[in-house]
Amino acid sequence: MIPDTCQSCGMPFTIETRGTNRDQSFNKDYCINCFRDGKFTNHHLTLHQLEIELLEMAEMHNGITLEEAQQIIRKLPELKRWRMENI
Template sequence: MEQHMEHNGPFCQSCGMPMPEQDLLGTDREGVKTEDYCKYCYENGEFKQPDITLQGMIDLCAGYLVQQGFAEADARGMLAQTLPLLKRWRQAGTAS
């Protein structure tokens, strides 16, 4: 089931976080803001956690969603369905 968010603006293509404000955007190698990734995932053209796996990102993000009031099982289920569709994880190939 597709969920609709109530904001405009890009979503981080690594963690899925909404980025409605410019100060949440990551930066490329020249320090220019990019709408592909948030500042928590991407800075100066590099991922801050280059070796994190998709499962690791789900684990990390689930903790933040639980803090925001989501049930852990719901958070993990939503992340497991949405994160594999994002640019960072699509490029990594499919899990077997």
């Protein structure tokens, strides 16, 4: 089963935008923008940076609205990649 949102950026993803593992199989947790060839595309990304990026995308009308960005931001701490930061 594929989750409907990427467990890193919180954006919805589909079969076509799944990330890839090192053996080129598909990763079911992360989208291709976040996870490629078995590793995160941006290792140094922090939750805070991601929030800023989402808001910038919304400001530039780049695929999401401000409301959607805010909804995603609220969900981010529950995602697999970021849960650790709350411990």
